[in-house]
Amino acid sequence: MSIEPPSRPEIENLLVEARTFAPDPAFVAQANAGPELYAEAEADFEEFWARLARERLRWTEPFHTTLEWDLPFAKWFLGGRLNVSENCLDRHVENGLGDKVAYHWIGEPGDRRTLTYADLLREVGKAANALKELGIVAGDRVAIYMPMIPELPIAMLACARLGAAHTVIFGGFSAEALSDRINDAEAKVLITADGGWRRGKAVGLKHHADEALASTPSITAAIVVDRIGGGVHMVEGRDYWWHDIVDRQDPICPPVPVDSEQLLYLLYTSGTTAKPKGIIHTSAGYLLGASFTHEIVFDVKPDDVYWCAADIGWVTGHSYIVYGPLANATTGVMYEGAPDTPDWDRWWQIIEDLKVTILYCAPTAIRSFMKQGEAYPARHDLSSLRVLGSVGEPINPEAWLWYHRNIGHEKAPIVDTWWQTETGAILISPLPGITTTKPGSATFPLPGIVADIVDAAGQTVPRGGGGYLVLKQPWPAMLRGIYGDPDRYVQTYWSRFPGMYFAGDGAKRDSEGYFWLLGRVDDVMNIAGHRISTIEVESALVDHPSVAEAAVVGKTDEISGQAIFAFVILRAGVEPHDTLAVQLREHVAYVIGPIARPKFLMFTPDLPKTRSGKIMRRLLRDIAENRVLGDTTTLADAGVVDVIRDKSGSAEED
Ligand code: WT7
Secondary structure (H helix, E strand, C coil): CCCCCCCCHHHHHHHHHCCCECCCHHHHHHCCCCCHHHHHHHHCHHHHHHHHHHHHCCCCECCCEEEEEECCEEEEEECCEECHHHHHHHHHHHHHHCCCEEEEEECCCCCEEEEEHHHHHHHHHHHHHHHHHCCCCCCCEEEEECCCCCHHHHHHHHHHHHCCEEEECCCCCCHHHHHHHHHHHCCCEEEEECEEEECCEEEECHHHHHHHHCCCCCCCEEEEECCCCCCCCCCCCCEEEHHHHCCCCCCCCCCCCEECCCEEEEEEECCCCCCCEEEEEECHHHHHHHHHHHHHHCCCCCCCEEEECCCCCCHHHHHHHHHHHHHCCCEEEEECCCCCCCCCCHHHHHHHHHCCCEEEECHHHHHHHHHHCCHHHHCCCCCCCCEEEEECCCCCHHHHHHHHHHHCCCCCCEEEEECCCCCCCCCECCCCCCCCECCCCCECECCCCCEEEECCCCCECCCCCEEEEEECCCCCCCCCCECCCHHHHHHHHHCCCCCCEEEEEEEEECCCCCEEEEEECCCEEEECCEEEEHHHHHHHHHCCCCEEEEEEEEEEECCCEEEEEEEEEECCCCCCCHHHHHHHHHHHHHHCCHHHCCCEEEECCCCCEECCCCECHHHHHHHHCCCCCCCCCCECCHHHHHHHHHHHHHCEEC
8 A cells, every 4th residue: 555645735824823722711601521531531541431321321231351362353332231312212102201302303395294203112112013024133234225214223223133234325326326225335225215305306225226126135125115105116025115104103112232242233334345345333342433423423412403405325314314323312414415505595594494513524514614704604503503514524624614603603612523434523623612623623532542643663753743543552443343244354454553453544734733634544534524536537438338447536515525536547449528528427426325435537548556556546646636747657657647748638528
């Protein structure tokens, strides 16, 4: 793996400028987290997590051992048994919170549903009984492919209630991506919908599911939610409407206690090969990490109205729409659709209507709003907001300041939260009543987390320097492995720096010890906060009959952070033309999903390669960015670069 930490000029400049934002004393006085948490965790991190696990979770059987660390394989809270859905639902209802709203759901067309904790418990019980009827038992996997509707968290919790695992596949993924994941997980049942609403249109989902299910031998049944109406093709003996099979069930379904380390879910994410990795998250440690960080990072109080605007198809939604907030009995908001439908103030309207107090979203969304101008938020009363969060990629200081002024009205603290699918929960972030923030910095590791920045030899880089972000101590919400591939787990995360978890990110620490994330250092792109590997897109391109070879890099993009730039070599006899470029981009969208559609595509007669035949992405990135080229002496044919560079003005654009 060749890794070079990228540089971020805007952050370098900001380091010089050094604007800081200290917490407001009034906020400090009421904050959930105090500085003593850091000291407690440092004194004895195992006892710190053990205390939290005892206090925060309801156990059917208490654990006897906090941690078994057989590097890099961790087991937390051994001997303990619990049920995750019971922790998210039953205990709140039993504590008198049955009438508290769990979700305010807003459909894109404007329809609404309000689900209390008692409602959710009932719906989850019915869905769990339906899964039982279809033969699902503890340890089975269930695939979920759905739009952002209440049945999605209900389906997840129904699996957890039975001790079965779910794997949620983002609704924007293609049929092929869906079947690959179903087959890797060997899921028995698929829960899906006829479609969902997006940008004023009913977008079908079931036909993708049907296409996927043609090559998934493990699937015995599918449950289909009727969201958009109009009917879809149903396969006799395989497909059941949710309103038929779920609605007729008994709402009571006793939660099945499971071992702390029972698989809770798999979530597939891109790595540096074409095959996505099934990230393993287990029950107790994950739930503790999600709920604890949710409470301290967002300073969540019982009367807050909290909105994480991510899609549940990604880990942000798993941890901060479903498990963390529900474990904390929080009132949440779920919105089905696009931020610009019917107009660019849809989010601000929702915040005004529901008096949202906490908003958690991605820098790419903030940049899109910024581009539309401040008149949209200015039209609405956003005074209820008291904490703002950011996740998914480094937030540029301009976007941070725009968010601070126009959404937070210079009073709501911003928490820039660094974490990954693999980490399960936020690891590096300000605590809003404690940390003085700097726009663009995720600040410091949370209590219980030991992060460091090391050089290529694994040595700690002194303050002021940059290198590779690593984690040096296990944490309860950490991934337990890659499904079916323990060697890849060791290889991917634990081999680059022995004894340390390597996150794949470059980072810098300033003279005051603040962490500044600098982006991925491997062949993984971050497109609008979503992880996509260069090789997945290359494989999708080469899959097309006209393509001989392809190389893909991320190009800096004003809105999405990075945009996909593809260099394509056509097969002999195929002539490059604009229609073909469009076809190839659509082909990638078809194979992987619309998020992976290259924004730029350039035909080239050759690609720059090292003598050993490795594509020199660094040079391609320079070309994509129109930068002056770096050292080319390792090139097999230096002339190739000139050919490509001369042509780079003619790249196709959206
Ligand atoms: C990668 C993880 C964690 C949920 C969303 C993405 C980047 C994430 C930040 C941040 C800078 C960030 C990293 C990381 N990233 N949050 N606050 N500042 N970079 O989850 O798909 O697993 O991607 O997103 O590069 O490695 P993911």
